[in-house]
Amino acid sequence: MSVSQRVALPLLPTGVPGLDAVLGGGLPEFSFNLLSGTPGAGKTTLAHQIMFANAAPARPAVYFTVMGEPPIKMLRYQQQMAFFDPAKVGESVHFVDLTSVAITQGLNAVLEQIIQQVEALNPSIVVVDSFQAITRTVVAAETSGIDLQTFTQRLAVNLTVWQATTFLVGEYLIDNVQNNPVLTVADGIIALFQSTDRNSVVRKMQVVKSRGQAQMPGLHTFRISEAGLQVYPRMSIVVDKMERTRPLQRGSTGVEGLDALVGGGIPVGDAVLVSGPSGAGKSVLSAQFIAAGAQSGEPGVIAVFEEHPKEFLRRADSLGINLTAMEQAGLLKIIYIRPLDLSPDETLAAIRTAVQEIDAKRVVIDSLTGFELALAPTFRIDFRESLYRLVGALTGTGITVLMTMEITQSSTDLTLSPYVISFLTDNIILLRYVEIAGQFKKSLVVVKMRNSNHSNDLMLYEITPHGMIVRESLDAYDAGGVDTAKLREASRRPTYPGLTADETKLLQALIELREAPAELLARRAGLPVGPQLTAALDRLVSLAYAARLDDATHTYRPVAQLLG
Amino acid sequence: MVSIANGEADSQQPMPALSEQLARRLLPPAAGETPSTDALALAAAGAYTRLRARLAVFLGEQGFDALWRRAIRLSQQGPLEAGDTARAEASPTLPPGLHGALRGSNAAEAHTRLVAAFASFIGLLFTFIGEELGMRLIAQAWPELTSGAADPQVEGAPL
Numbered sequence: 001m002s003v004s005q006r007v008a009l010p011l012l013p014t015g016v017p018g019l020d021a022v023l024g025g026g027l028p029e030f031s032f033n034l035l036s037g038t039p040g041a042g043k044t045t046l047a048h049q050i051m052f053a054n055a056a057p058a059r060p061a062v063y064f065t066v067m068g069e070p071p072i073k074m075l076r077y078q079q080q081m082a083f084f085d086p087a088k089v090g091e092s093v094h095f096v097d098l099t100s101v102a103i104t105q106g107l108n109a110v111l112e113q114i115i116q117q118v119e120a121l122n123p124s125i126v127v128v129d130s131f132q133a134i135t136r137t138v139v140a141a142e143t144s145g146i147d148l149q150t151f152t153q154r155l156a157v158n159l160t161v162w163q164a165t166t167f168l169v170g171e172y173l174i175d176n177v178q179n180n181p182v183l184t185v186a187d188g189i190i191a192l193f194q195s196t197d198r199n200s201v202v203r204k205m206q207v208v209k210s211r212g213q214a215q216m217p218g219l220h221t222f223r224i225s226e227a228g229l230q231v232y233p234r235m236s237i238v239v240d241k242m243e244r245t246r247p248l249q250r251g252s253t254g255v256e257g258l259d260a261l262v263g264g265g266i267p268v269g270d271a272v273l274v275s276g277p278s279g280a281g282k283s284v285l286s287a288q289f290i291a292a293g294a295q296s297g298e299p300g301v302i303a304v305f306e307e308h309p310k311e312f313l314r315r316a317d318s319l320g321i322n323l324t325a326m327e328q329a330g331l332l333k334i335i336y337i338r339p340l341d342l343s344p345d346e347t348l349a350a351i352r353t354a355v356q357e358i359d360a361k362r363v364v365i366d367s368l369t370g371f372e373l374a375l376a377p378t379f380r381i382d383f384r385e386s387l388y389r390l391v392g393a394l395t396g397t398g399i400t401v402l403m404t405m406e407i408t409q410s411s412t413d414l415t416l417s418p419y420v421i422s423f424l425t426d427n428i429i430l431l432r433y434v435e436i437a438g439q440f441k442k443s444l445v446v447v448k449m450r451n452s453n454h455s456n457d458l459m460l461y462e463i464t465p466h467g468m469i470v471r472e473s474l475d476a477y478d479a480g481g482v483d484t485a486k487l488r489e490a491s492r493r494p495t496y497p498g499l500t501a502d503e504t505k506l507l508q509a510l511i512e513l514r515e516a517p518a519e520l521l522a523r524r525a526g527l528p529v530g531p532q533l534t535a536a537l538d539r540l541v542s543l544a545y546a547a548r549l550d551d552a553t554h555t556y557r558p559v560a561q562l563l564g
Numbered sequence: 565m566v567s568i569a570n571g572e573a574d575s576q577q578p579m580p581a582l583s584e585q586l587a588r589r590l591l592p593p594a595a596g597e598t599p600s601t602d603a604l605a606l607a608a609a610g611a612y613t614r615l616r617a618r619l620a621v622f623l624g625e626q627g628f629d630a631l632w633r634r635a636i637r638l639s640q641q642g643p644l645e646a647g648d649t650a651r652a653e654a655s656p657t658l659p660p661g662l663h664g665a666l667r668g669s670n671a672a673e674a675h676t677r678l679v680a681a682f683a684s685f686i687g688l689l690f691t692f693i694g695e696e697l698g699m700r701l702i703a704q705a706w707p708e709l710t711s712g713a714a715d716p717q718v719e720g721a722p723l
Contacts, residue, residue: 071622072631075693086697090704097624 009212012124012165015053015083016046018231018349022205022220024213027188031211032156032166034131034182037192042203042224043169044074045081046192047127049228050167052083055092059124062117065097066110068130068169082227094121107134107151114155118162125167126159131182132170149181156185187211193219197378200341205231221343232345235389248451251362251400254292255285256524257470258429258444261459263452266427268361270450271391271401273424276431280442281463282404283307285429286364287316287323288467289402294331298361301354302334303347305370309334312366319467333358341376344386348393355399363394367404384424391424426450434458436477443474464526472512498543502527503536507545510558518554583690586702587682589709590615591675601674605658605666608678612659618705619689629660631692635685636661639677 011026020026027033027050035043047063055061065071075095078084089095096117102110118126128134134151159166168182183189189208194201203222207215222231250265259265266272266289274282290300302323304312312334316323326332333354337347351363365371372383379386394401403425428447433440442461446454458474496504502525509524510516518537522529527536537556540546549555590611591604599607612632620628658666662681666674690698703709 065622065624070627071624072627072692075622075697079694079697086694086700089697089700095622097620097622097627099627100625103626 012050012054014050016049016229016231018220018222018233019229021233022207022216022231023188023210024215027165028210028212029165030160030163031187032160032185033168033188033190034186035167035169035190035192037171038194039171041192041194042222042229043171043192044069044129045078045224046190046229047129047167047169048078048081049083051093051125051127052085052088054125054165055088056124057092060092060094060121061125061127062094062096062121062123063127063129064114064117065095065099065129066102066131067099067133071095071097074129080226094123102134110134111151111154111158115158118159118164122162123164126164127167127169128155129169130171131168152181152185183209188213192222195378197376200376200378202341202343202376202378221345223346230349232343232349235345235348235393251298252292252296253285254288254290254295255461255468255470257459257461258285258468261444261446261455261457261470262427262429262449263454266400266402267450267452268400269395269398270427271395271403271425272427272429272449273403273405274429274431275405275407276444277408277433278406280431280433281461281468282406282431283312283315283366284319284463284468285431286366286402286404287312287319287321290332290362290364291316291321291323291326293362293400294326294329299331299333299358300326300362300364301351301358301360302332302364302366303351303371304334304336304366305338305374306367309336319463319465321467330358333360338374342374343376343379344390347371348390351394355394355397361399363399363401365401365403367406369406388424432458434460434474444470462526464523465528466523466526469524469526472508496545499539499545500536502532503539506533506536507540507558510540510546510556515549515555515557518556521556581683581687582695582699583687584679584683586686586699586709587679590682590706591678599671599675601666601669601671604671604674604678605662608659608662608682611682614705615685615702619701622701631688632660632685635688636681638688639680639684 010029011020011023012029013026014020014023035047037043051061051063065074079086085093094117096113098110098113101113114126114128134148156166168186170182186209188210191206191208193204193206195204203224204219205222206219216233218234220231220234222229224230249268250259250263251268252259252265253262274285276282286302290302293300302309302312313323313327323332323334327334335350335354337350354360355363368387372380375383375386391401391403427449429444430447431442431444434443435441442463443458444461445456445458448454460471460474462469462471496507499507505525505527506521509521513520513524516524518533519529521537522533527533537546537548537554540556541548544559546556546558549557591607616625616628616632623631659681662678666677669677686698686702689701693701
């Protein structure tokens with residue numbers, strides 16, 4: 001049958017964020033569905049949420065309770081949910097209890113009552129809760145007058161013909177439904193679980209069956225809050241997006257001297273891993289990356305896992321990076337995800353929401369180490385796979401992702417990360433400590449950078465009051481081990497008699513830049529602009545290390561013999 | 565939300581609980597201007613039947629009956645006498661549990677006890693499902709409660 005000849009299957013929205021995507025667009029109208037799960041899994045809440053989302057005076061919803069949770073308790077608890085609208089009760093949402101009918105007259109009478117109410121109210125949504133209790137009644141009663149299969153069949157036929165989308169709520173376990181007539185009749189089965197791992201409990205759901213729909217396979221995590229259920233569809237990577245030819249545009253890292261090392265900037269739409277030991281400056285680099293994006297009109301999102309956002313903002317501010325202003329200008333969103341038992345999909349949902357809100361082009365995950373710790377144990381086992389899907393889902397939409405990862409620096413090997421995750425990214429920058437002349441210095445190396453003629457040099461860098469600045473190469477040093485280096489005698493730096501440490505820094509910056517205004521020199525040297533800078537520059541000029549080219553612009557250059 | 569406003573006329577008087585205001589409204593109009601004990605009993609039976617018809621639909625008959633019995637018990641002062649419970653009584657002319665309340669009472673006493681029983685029931689309903697939802701369901705059984713007609717028996721409590 002051609003597509004145009006097929007009967008249309010209109011889809012109802014569930015009113016549950018994320019669930020429509022899992023179902024393949026929504027619930028097929030007039031379908032006969034089973035909501036199954038263990039006690040406390042959220043079946044009743046899910047049924048109520050769907051019911052309140054769809055009920056309207058012209059096509060109301062009817063909630064039949066049969067020997068399950070007492071209605072007075074159900075109403076007491078369900079009205080705590082934000083979706084529960086008391087104004088709809090009795091108008092477009094009707095509650096009917098048939099427990100007495102089931103007890104005194106049997107299932108046949110229950111069926112007749114349901115049909116009678118449906119014919120009278122003309123509902124679009126019908127819920128029968130608990131259908132499992134009905135099953136037990138059939139088994140227990142010798143004279144129920146009707147078997148379960150007949151009951152289910154007649155119920156399905158009548159409710160479908162009356163154009164109602166039906167939900168049977170029951171404590172079925174998927175393993176036990178193989179020979180259950182309800183399973184045969186049901187068009188859709190949504191199973192809810194509570195997955196326990198040590199002290200952690202994670203809610204998961206599975207669309208076991210959905211006739212006529214291309215549902216998302218697998219288990220999807222969900223949470224129940226005051227707002228009701230929120231489903232986090234298991235991330236999948238859209239292949240055509242992943243396989244697309246990615247543009248070779250580049251975005252600045254925001255770190256002076258680093259763009260040149262990575263071949264002109266980070267390829268847009270790529271993921272880059274910044275790996276390094278504690279205190280190496282990974283978060284600083286992250287902040288500069290986001291600030292550089294904001295300056296070029298690319299909003300960014302920072303997902304913070306290790307520290308409170310306020311601390312992140314404060315530290316960035318101390319480096320002259322005003323993330324707060326960017327946040328206020330709508331160029332930045334900082335998300336702090338620290339609930340118990342986090343799932344990767346929940347993280348992605350939060351990041352995606354933030355990305356959509358400000359049309360972000362850059363995302364920072366700081367750090368993968370903190371992210372892993374926040375995950376429920378059950379997800380830590382599949383951390384690599386989760387990360388793969390998370391990174392793929394973000395870069396698949398053209399977002400440039402920078403992830404930081406803390407590593408323990410060893411004297412005997414060069415570790416990029418405690419996990420084998422280098423396959424996740426085409427771009428890795430490794431930060432390391434190196435011991436030089438009795439001091440710990442910071443160095444970095446670009447391990448790999450997609451389609452880039454990147455530097456292989458180990459470079460010294462500093463965290464200055466202006467942020468991270470890449471200094472000179474370590475090529476003048478002999479390695480004495482992975483994290484030690486000795487300056488070769490022949491390459492020993494010249495000394496500049498009479499200069500203080502800050503003045504020497506300024507002179508070195510001037511030699512590197514060859515010609516620069518005072519402000520740029522200050523940034524390069526990592527010194528604050530002010531009277532001290534002016535005094536230092538004046539001294540360089542007075543000692544004939546530098547020449548002032550233009551008093552108006554305060555441009556300097558080193559004297560000729562220093563450059564030779 | 566369906567609500568009962570505090571009238572200006574009785575602003576000097578302490579406002580009875582909402583459940584009591586409602587209970588007063590459910591009974592006297594059916595009982596007439598100068599009700600006798602029998603007329604009050606009839607009005608109470610009518611109110612009970614009307615409440616049960618609406619509320620038992622969603623609470624279930626068993627749920628409604630259990631709630632009523634609990635309300636009767638809460639409205640009774642002092643120790644129970646034999647047979648003086650909603651479960652023990654079954655009178656075609658009185659709601660369960662109220663036979664003892666009216667036994668030997670004059671009209672004024674009977675009215676007080678009936679109001680107490682119905683107020684107890686409504687209060688209990690509010691306790692479980694909240695005032696807003698409870699009011700809504702009662703108003704569905706008594707649409708005239710929201711019609712704006714003042715109750716002559718309750719001073720200054722216009723709807």
